[in-house]
Amino acid sequence: MIINQVIGKLTELEHDHPHEKGALTVEQVFLSWDELQKRILRKTTDVGRDIGIQLESGHLHPGDILYREDNHVIVVSVKEEAVLIVPVKNMKEMGLAAHAIGNMHAPIEVKSDSLITPYNPVLVEQLSKMGLSPVKEDRAFAP
Incomplete structure (x- = not known):
């Protein structure tokens, strides 16, 4: 899976849709502080899914949503x-x-x-x- 953009923030999703909070499945990709600044990364999520991150600009922040399908999201966390x-x-x-x-x-x-x-x-x-x-x-x- 290749990710090209951040699609939102977990806090905004939980705030805008509080009824979905309990039904939300959160998969995390843990990054170090210096990896947050990088635009191109290859990482493995906490459930073992390999992902590639290729952002055109900017950098990542804790709580950034990288992927969403129904009630499943992949979120940036800091290790x-x-x-x-x-x-x-x-x-x-x-x-x-x-x-x-x-x-x-x-x-x-x-x-x-x-x-x-x-x-x-x-x-x-x-x-x-x-x-x-x-x-x-x-x-x-x-x-």
């Missing part, structure tokens, strides 16, 4: 990976952490009390030297 969570208490710590992560040219997700980036042992060492307390955790990462 759990090792990430670094950097708790920050104030803007100074936020700036220090963001600068260090930026110097590594790493993607970043900004929360009100922390920064999240893919795990990097060199970055752990740098942040620790700055007095910050980065924590390694496995979770879905989609900046």
Whole structure:
């Protein structure tokens, strides 16, 4: 199966058709954070179906519907990976952490009390030297 476009969002489908939510069969294709940016991929869904993705433009997001037939959909999900969570208490710590992560040219997700980036042992060492307390955790990462 070759997929050329995203046909919708799972949240929109569930919101617009709440009566279908229980009857919906969701097949997932798990992607890493860097695979979300790619336009051409070959993946296997969680039920073993091989799919090819060839988007003309743009990139994928969690919850994108790639295929739908009746009440069956194939949806993009983000797989759990090792990430670094950097708790920050104030803007100074936020700036220090963001600068260090930026110097590594790493993607970043900004929360009100922390920064999240893919795990990097060199970055752990740098942040620790700055007095910050980065924590390694496995979770879905989609900046």
